[in-house]
Amino acid sequence: MDAWMMWLVLAGLVVILELFTGTFYLLMISVGLLAGAGVAAIGFASPFQLLVAAIVGSIATISLHFSRFGWKQRGEASRDPNVNIDIGQQLTVAEWIEIGQGKYTARTKYRGALWDVELHQGRAEAGLFEIEEVVGSRLIVKSVN
Template identity: 30%
Template sequence: MDAWVLWLIAAGVLLVFEMMTLTFYVLWLCIGAVVAAVVGWIAPDAYILQVLAGCVVAIVLTIFTKPLSRKIRNSSKGYEDTGTELAGKQGVVVEPIEEGQFGIVKIGGDTWSATSVRSLKKDELVRVLKRSSTIIEVERWEDFT
């Protein structure tokens, strides 16, 4: 089997590993393996050149993207989760909530799976107590006021 095929297999394995970890460090190794595969395809007998090309690309990507990733992480703009500021907001029950079961509540333009310590009927106003993951805990609005 040619060396460039082995490099592509290694790149595929690294890509799968990157998708499981989402660290971006393994992605740079994957890209380095792809570069080594290209060099191996062009110069099949230059094994040291393949390794050096892959290593240099992986190191350069790691060094130059670290400040960029730090800048993106620390920027004030970015992805904002719509559920971070839900506590205290008013919503309306879309599907009834039975005690110990889930129902659906609409808050603004978003719908959420919701639980409550009391049964709530459709179209009742509710207040969000807290959010855990994708499920919110609500109470009847009249109980709050």
């Protein structure tokens, strides 16, 4: 079997492994292996094939990492609308209670239950508020106005 065929078989195996993991990183490695197959088909020596495969695979992997499809910074789950469906939802607060040092709290009905609500931003006036964060059974809100 020729060297370029070996590179293609190896690239195919890596693509199959990628199907089991669900990441694009193994696809980037297989791009490097395909580059090695191309260099082998042209007729370059094995060390040069390895070098090209390593460089192309590394560049592809690093490019993926810094793209919008790469690893994301993990944020706080209490503020992530993808984790908690309440983030970004609106609720009405009828009355605020000052608990000291400019902090306000309230008790309001949201999704059929009573919740403790804490004001993070805005004025402590009755009205509509948006949920910014969920901490335990407390909703941290900001004024919509």
